[in-house]
Amino acid sequence: MMKYLLLACAGLAAHLTQAQTENWAVSLISPAMTLNADAVLRLDELNYTVRSPTDAVLRVRQVITILNEKADGKAQLVVPYDKFSKVTDIEGAIFDASGKQVKRLKQAEITDLAYAQDNYADDSRYKVAQFSRQLAYPYTVEFRYEVSSRNLMFYPTWQPQDDERLSVIHSRFIVDVPAMMPLRYKEANLTRTLTKQASTEVKDGFAYAWQVDTLPAIEQEPLAPMLAERVPTVYTAPNQFTVQDYIGSCATWKDVGDFYYVLNKGRDALPDAVRRQVQELVAGEKTVAGKVQKIYDQLQKQARYISIQLGIGGWQTIEASRVAQTHYGDCKALTNYTKAMLGVVGIPAYEALVKAGESAPDIRTDLPGFQFNHVFLCVPNNRDTLWLECTSQLSPVGYLGNFTGNRHVLLITPEGGKLVRTPAYTPDNNRQRRSATVVLTPEGAATVHVQSVYTGLQQEPYIDVIHGLTHDQQRDWLIKSTNLPSFELTGFGFAETKATIPAITETITLSTRRWASPSGSRLFLPLNLLSATSLAPVLTKPRQSPVVLKYTYDFEDTDTIRYTLPDGFAPEYALAPLSLDTKFGTYQARADVQGNQLIYTRRLRMHRGRYPAEAYADYADFRKKVARADKAQLVLIKKEVAAVAPK
Secondary structure, three states: OHHHHHHHHHHHHHHHHHHHHOOOOHHHOOHHHHOOOOEEEEEEEEEEEEEEOOEEEEEEEEEEEEOOHHHHHHHEEEEEEOOOEEEEEEEEEEEOOOOOEEEEOOHHHEEEEEOOEOOEEEOOEEEEEEOOOOOOOOEEEEEEEEEEEOOOOOOOEEOOOOOOOEEEEEEEEEEEEEOOOOOEEEEEOOOOOOEEEEOOOOOOEEEEEEEEEEEOOOOOOOOOOOHHHOOOEEEEEOOEEEEOOEEEEOOOHHHHHHHHHHHHOOOOOOOHHHHHHHHHHOOOOOOHHHHHHHHHHHHHHHOEEOEEEOHHHHOOOOOHHHHHHHOEEOHHHHHHHHHHHHHHOOOOOEEEEEOOOOOOOOOOOOOOOOOOOEEEEEEOOOOOOEEEOOOOOOOOOOOOHHHHOOOEEEEEEOOEEEEEEOOOOOOOOOEEEEEEEEEEOOOOOEEEEEEEEEEHHHHHHHHHHHHHOOHHHHHHHHHHHOOOOOEEEEEEEEEEEOOOOOEEEEEEEEEEOOOOEEEOOEEEEEOOOOOOOOOOOOOOOOOOOOEEEOHHHOEEEEEEEEEEOOOOEEEOOOOOOEEEEOOOEEEEEEEEEEOOEEEEEEEEEEOOEEEOHHHHHHHHHHHHHHHHHHOOEEEEEEHHHHHHOOO
């Protein structure tokens, strides 16, 4: 007992000595480190020690100065854990602007919460530490915590500057591993090389260390690459690991797939009654595509999605027989269930692991590991591979959209993992085709009928509108999203076409008192009130980052608006056709008169790409020219006035 008491006293004395020598006064921060910053990371120490394939500990210490209310979230600590990990220690302190410690974190200020919520079953939990008393700005918080883990499928990522509005004074990352478990890592945006030496934490092991100093906050720029592409980052991954008696390796993508395959092998058995139903369902279908369609339709009618993350169940599916009984499951379970039904009729299919999400980056293909957050299904069909999003009751066969499209996925085969890429959607897939008729009065009022067909990515915002809103809510949504002067929506409707490239047709009729503006004997007619483009943001400083037009920039918008002019009115002058052709996209617009009909046509085609920083000026100029053209007005004048107008 005396031995442990002496050790505890020694540890406390070390903390007290360190606290006495450290000074967290805000005045010590260089002005350059507060420029564009909401918070300053004064000290950041992350130590990850791997003792064996089943045992690791993470120790973290952070000192952060909060400059304003925008960074209050950084004064709160959130530490996740689950049945394979344990939070063994959390400490904290808060300091005023002078660097004086005002108080230490109390146990009552640490709460323990569950992730579980509606449609979500998860045994993961998290501890939240937050001071009950907030100081005047600026103030400083310090947190220390320790987490032990028995699941080494995942190693930590070091990215001290995780926010553009955060500056970093000092950060250090140390990983200790046994000699028989060499560290696998990937560096990005580092100016200093790592150091590697004998470990003092692990017997016969090695310590890898990285350090960065003086990282100012980053100027926020439009169309910039993701933050991870611009700040120092180190990704780490295991070589070998063991979790709940399952042994795995991340040395290659084949190995990653092998582990997932073994983890879920034998969980696709279906009850005999379900097998008979599947066979009857596809009876008479001659093609693979036809059989897949019927089975997928059946899945969407019967099953619903519930996220299940229980223990190793976060990666191991529940059995297909249970899904058949309960009619629900998570992405793994519904994918496995669909695969099992296809197997009944002899159609092979493979789970596809993916990092899903509209803004999610692609996985790091040169660092195999568990970088995924979702599973869906791949059905080979000669050269026409079919992709099935088994968690959706709305997606058509073959369509991935921006959730899982245009990225690498890992197919799980009996021979191991195979890395492939999902389809990308082009401007020809992502279209808005708009046709409108506008009948004008001499006073500038109009009755309008518009039909818009949206395909691919452009139809996605309308899915929730059609299936998630009532008729009255849809009407309110249309009124809010239609950018016109005061108008009355007199009718609307939606029609959905399910296909590999799905489409939604929107039809609206409306009346407005001010489509054109009268002035004496003239009417000033804006030609494009429905699809006007905005200006690109103006830069106030020289641009630093590349210009990235993301996946959603692959689109084509075409508009054809037929105006019926008021009796006695004609254009005072012709509008010259405009055509722009740049590396970012193309634009054409023209207005033609045929009797009392004025036909306005417009076509904007954009495509994604990555360009150097200096290209932003050209991009902004293109957007400016398009925006100016979209604001073009045609002056209409009464014919009798035009006849006597001076030459």
